[in-house]
Amino acid sequence: MNTKRSKKLGKVYLVGAGPGDPGLITVKGLKCLRKADVVVYDRLVDETILREAHKNAEKIYVGKAANHHTLDQEAINRLLVEKAREGKKVVRLKGGDPFVLGRGGEEAEALAANKILFEVVPGVSSAISVPAYAGIPVTHRGVASSFTVVTGHKASSKGVASIAWNKLATGSDTLVILMGIGNLENVVDQLVRNGRPSSTPVAVITQGTTHRQRCVIGTLHNIIGKVRSERLEPPSVIVVGDVVRFRESLSWYDQNPCSKSEKKRKRE
Numbered sequence: 001m002n003t004k005r006s007k008k009l010g011k012v013y014l015v016g017a018g019p020g021d022p023g024l025i026t027v028k029g030l031k032c033l034r035k036a037d038v039v040v041y042d043r044l045v046d047e048t049i050l051r052e053a054h055k056n057a058e059k060i061y062v063g064k065a066a067n068h069h070t071l072d073q074e075a076i077n078r079l080l081v082e083k084a085r086e087g088k089k090v091v092r093l094k095g096g097d098p099f100v101l102g103r104g105g106e107e108a109e110a111l112a113a114n115k116i117l118f119e120v121v122p123g124v125s126s127a128i129s130v131p132a133y134a135g136i137p138v139t140h141r142g143v144a145s146s147f148t149v150v151t152g153h154k155a156s157s158k159g160v161a162s163i164a165w166n167k168l169a170t171g172s173d174t175l176v177i178l179m180g181i182g183n184l185e186n187v188v189d190q191l192v193r194n195g196r197p198s199s200t201p202v203a204v205i206t207q208g209t210t211h212r213q214r215c216v217i218g219t220l221h222n223i224i225g226k227v228r229s230e231r232l233e234p235p236s237v238i239v240v241g242d243v244v245r246f247r248e249s250l251s252w253y254d255q256n257p258c259s260k261s262e263k264k265r266k267r268e
Helices: 027-035 073-085 104-113 126-133 165-171 181-193 223-230 242-250 257-267
Strands: 011-016 038-041 058-061 089-094 117-121 147-151 174-178 201-206 214-219 236-240
Touching: 011 027, 011 073, 011 104, 027 089, 027 117, 038 073, 073 089, 073 104, 089 104, 104 117, 126 174, 126 201, 126 236, 147 165, 165 181, 181 201, 181 223, 181 236, 201 223, 201 242, 214 223, 214 242, 236 242
Parallel strands: 011 089, 011 117, 038 058, 038 089, 147 174
Antiparallel strands: 174 236, 201 214, 201 236
């Protein structure tokens, strides 16, 4: 009889860290983080959240920026599998929500294929939270009863449209476009070309929910010039639709004394 025990596999938690404000991570996400042996984290995860991990936890940065990836996706998948096979509790800490344009589904597939236990801990997506911090409700009674979230990272691949702009442009009251500031010109062109009026209000919000948040308002006709003039940079959320008009009266975060003092403290 073989009395030698096989090594117990660990488990991977795909945790959404929220959009930037460290206070927006969920209670369950924080609980998982505090128990983790290994934390594999992205570029947009606030360092304040990382401090919640155990002091002896191994922290591995796998952040991605435009044209620069610390590890490619396949390598990240292998890393998660390897650490779990060592018997570790692994937290894969991802900005926003793991399954909203965060490639969490691909990581879950890799774990499932390797028979690694995993759990998904949803996070607050930037698609709804960043507009909210800018005073823009993505839906509003009598104005917008639907919204669509889409990536603006690529408009086409090898000349073939990767997004059905002909259906999307006018198929939803509010469009929320993530990762699109570097491709803003093409996004605007596709929307107007496919029937969205050039007078449609647009908001471009960068560094949303943080003390560095900036918001530029315009229309499809003039938003490109305004964004260039303000030199906005990623990460960004683009909101297209009549709900953008509420920004003028509902910009609570910019008027919040706490957020103002935090911005001032961070500048000093």
